[in-house]
Amino acid sequence: MVSTTLNNPQPKSSAKIGAGYILQEEISRGPMASVYRATPPENGQPVAIKVFHTQYHSDPRFAIRFRNHMRRLAELSHDNLVHILDYGVDQTRYYIIMEWVDGTDLGSYISEYGLLSPALTAYITRQICVALDVIHQQGLVHQGIKPQNILLTADGQVKVTDVGLSRLLSESGLSKTHVMLAGVGYISPEQARGKKLTPQSDIYSLGATIFEMLTGRLPFESNDAWSVVRMHAMDTAPSPQQFNQQVPDGLANIVTRALQKDPELRFSGAVEMEAALSKLERDSDPASMQPQEADEQPDKIGYHALLKSLLEPESVRSLLASPWQIGGRTLPFWIWLTVLFILVALSAFAILYLLAGFL
Secondary structure, three states, rough: OOOOOOOOOOOOOOEEEEEEEEEEEEEEEEEEEEEEEOOOOOOOOEEEEEEEEHHHOOOOHHHHHHHHHHHHHHOOOOEEEEEEEEEEEEEOOEEEEEEEEOOEHHHHHHHHOOOOOHHHHHHHHHHHHHHHHHHHOOOOOOOOOHHHHEEEEOOOOEOOOOOOOHHHOOOOOOOOOHHHHHHHOOOOOOHOOOOOOOOHHHHHHHHHHHHHHHHHOOOOOOOOOOHHHHHHOOOOOOOOOHHHOOOOOHHHHHHHHHHHOHHHHOOOHHHHHEEEEEEHHHHHHHOOOOOOHHHHHOOOHHHHHHHHHHHHHHHHHHHHHOOOOOOEEEEHHHHHHHHHHHHHHOOOOOOHHHHEEEE
């Protein structure tokens, strides 16, 4: 959904906030807040600062909810979560200072490169599951899982952001409808019905996100946002194979289970879903291949970032969008990953050779 610009005053170039942080370029702007790239007063590493629009300053209850929620978020620490560095209120603006992530969000990635391969989809989703488990272990529910809240770093890491902010903002009478409609394509049936949300609600939203990675569209689409809300609440989600026949049965089954209307029929939590994805990856490899731990997974996104600078963009997009086929047979993932590794190694050697002045 396209962000809606509100009539709020824009911080001037080099405006300051908090403990002297200098706001620089505006990275994104939505109906509830804007995100800026900023630098600390001592000119250290850049940070990202989410500045909420001034509408929240008129709600005295928001101040209490904001402090309580941010206190809990500050306790979360994991490589797959965007770290909260500080938070507060500056005159009429609430703000959150976060680590700067050098990369892009999943929504922009899908828009630029199209469908993701099943292997890359599983790779990204497993890291999201790890982040969700950390969140759920702290008794929190994200309530806003969608591609725009999933960041992909240049070195292949996945980071989840905006934990619980949907609930924080929706509890303000000023914006409850805005918040729900902002993520309407990914809301769970219980959220559509106004019921209590649980970790299984995040599983549903993640299922909708996987669906989009594999098909380039959402499970339910309509020009009328309220029709989408109704479909999430009432209609059975289609299989991703209906829109992309290249999706393996195992991965399609995982998506279908995540998108069940009854929370009890979904995965019990992020751990079980990650285990299902891990098993799918193992079963998809040749018998001689040993399963890899999460921190040993090939850096597929990192490969893409490097290859994009060395090869023609169209070739890379085609490579990552679908598996290679020869004679109608889909080659195993390990074959084309090996080819990628060889290409990267040869290209890196050529670059080093040039830099060393030997050519």
